[in-house]
Amino acid sequence: MIIAVDGPTASGKGTISKQLARHFALPFLDTGLLYRAVGWTLGEQGGDADNPADALAACDFPGALLDNPGLRSEVVGGLASRVSVHPAVRRALDKRQKDFAYQPAGAVLDGRDIGTVIAPDADVKLFVTASADARAVRRYEEMKRRGEQVRFDDILADILRRDERDQSRATAPLRPAEDAYLLDTTNLTIDAAIQQAIALVDAKISGRRDKDPA
Numbered sequence: 272m273i274i275a276v277d278g279p280t281a282s283g284k285g286t287i288s289k290q291l292a293r294h295f296a297l298p299f300l301d302t303g304l305l306y307r308a309v310g311w312t313l314g315e316q317g318g319d320a321d322n323p324a325d326a327l328a329a330c331d332f333p334g335a336l337l338d339n340p341g342l343r344s345e346v347v348g349g350l351a352s353r354v355s356v357h358p359a360v361r362r363a364l365d366k367r368q369k370d371f372a373y374q375p376a377g378a379v380l381d382g383r384d385i386g387t388v389i390a391p392d393a394d395v396k397l398f399v400t401a402s403a404d405a406r407a408v409r410r411y412e413e414m415k416r417r418g419e420q421v422r423f424d425d426i427l428a429d430i431l432r433r434d435e436r437d438q439s440r441a442t443a444p445l446r447p448a449e450d451a452y453l454l455d456t457t458n459l460t461i462d463a464a465i466q467q468a469i470a471l472v473d474a475k476i477s478g479r480r481d482k483d484p485a
Contacts, residue, residue, distance in 0.1 A: 273372055273373070273379075273394050274378070274393060274396075274397070274472060275372075275380055275393035275396045276288045276291070276382075276396075276399060277397070277447070278397075278399035278400050279401075279434055280437075281407070281410045282399045282400050282406060283399055284399035285303075286465070287456075288301070288379050291468055295379070295472070297379045298374065298378045298379070299380075300372075300378060301381055301382075302364075303381070305364045305367060308332045308336045309326065309329045309350075309354050309360060309364070310347045310350030311336065311342055311350070313329035313354060316328065326354040326357045327359045327363060345429070348433075352437065355436070358441065361442050365389065368382070368385075368389045369390070372385075372390040383445045384443035384444075384445070386450075386451050387443065387448045394475070395472045395476070396451035397452050398452070398453050399464075400453065400455055400457075401457040403431055403434065404427065405457045406430055407430050411423045411426045414426070454471065
């Protein structure tokens, strides 16, 4: 079984995806980490995130880099958003994602284009979203807990910029797949959102079983 979870930054899709993987005993891949690894590598190389050639050169990173906690920083997240607009970068990372998605054990993947590009025939597709203000509050509180000095207005502005880049890029723009379930977490606790996600997957699985011939 392949479960594709897409949505904008700070929507809760990462936490929801991890819990879905745990609940259904499936391997999990945060595909955003691949783009963050490119952003990190580009920063180490002194490249320009808006230069397609520099961004593509940074795609050749070791798999072990995905375990680096530094990839979770806001700076690297911003670089990841910028390099992700380049078609050559997306093509370079597609194979890693598709190989993971279509492994025999099945998988849960979260990202921006899993249900539309990476695994368009996924068994279940979720599109997790929330208002920009709600997502900014979550990110702001998360960063404050880590002891980072941040301003809410800066976080909100960054989220809006990322949304614009994700939704307007020419290659694999962020959008729900036509057959995706929409899960709006604006007014949900994370536990409630997880339970709704599990219920949606269960409903889809049950529906398919009911349609199978006896």
